[in-house]
Amino acid sequence: MKQISSRFSIAVHILSLIAVSSKDCTGDYIAGSVNTNPVIIRRIMGMLKKAGLVDIRPGVGGASLLKDRDQITLLDVYRAVEVIEDGQLFNFHDEPNPECPVGRNIEAALRAEMKEAQSAMEQRLAQVNLSQLAAQFV
Template sequence: MIIRRTLISLKAAGLVNVAAGTGGAELAVKPEDFTLFDIYKASGSMEENIFGFHEQPNPACPVGGNIHNILDSHLADAQKAFEQSLATVKFSDLAAELKKAESAEK
């Protein structure tokens, strides 16, 4: 079920073509033309903060009353850095790493 949902998301983003039934899936884009960030976007992960926490802290608590004021900007910066890092890794880079790892195992 998870793989099916993932393929549907990747298909909607135009990254893969999926054949009905047991036809399988194939890339719709050259591996050098998309990044891990494109996959991340396609998965819907960008719709929320990856560091979502404590949605309703107690405002009377010294920590809870200030937690979002103190941490939110730092966590937003960390998320931005994470997303920028993903954008530097092309799918073709991963394929090359896999090929290298397979060669090393032989």
């Protein structure tokens, strides 16, 4: 079963760590907290920087938030790390049998339901900001 990329949870972890940390959040420090390779952290940090959520100081300077914690929603993070391809959370299987009544109609029957489910999820993510989440870590 294909899952949504872990980039989202890693990105939220990174931003939460920056939000609550009293020390410089270097790539190595963040990688230690996430328990993953620093290369993955750098890649995701680049996405967060491109989205205008973090500032990255070269060398041992670390990273900082570019917006207040209450101005960064989980939806912002979700969009920043491009969790889904082509704006479609759900994919359809390739080439169902057009001779079968289910095969030729399944995509049309499910498309509206899937779009509504994605919209509901995105609305929920928009309701939670980094400040609310970070409050659970201190």
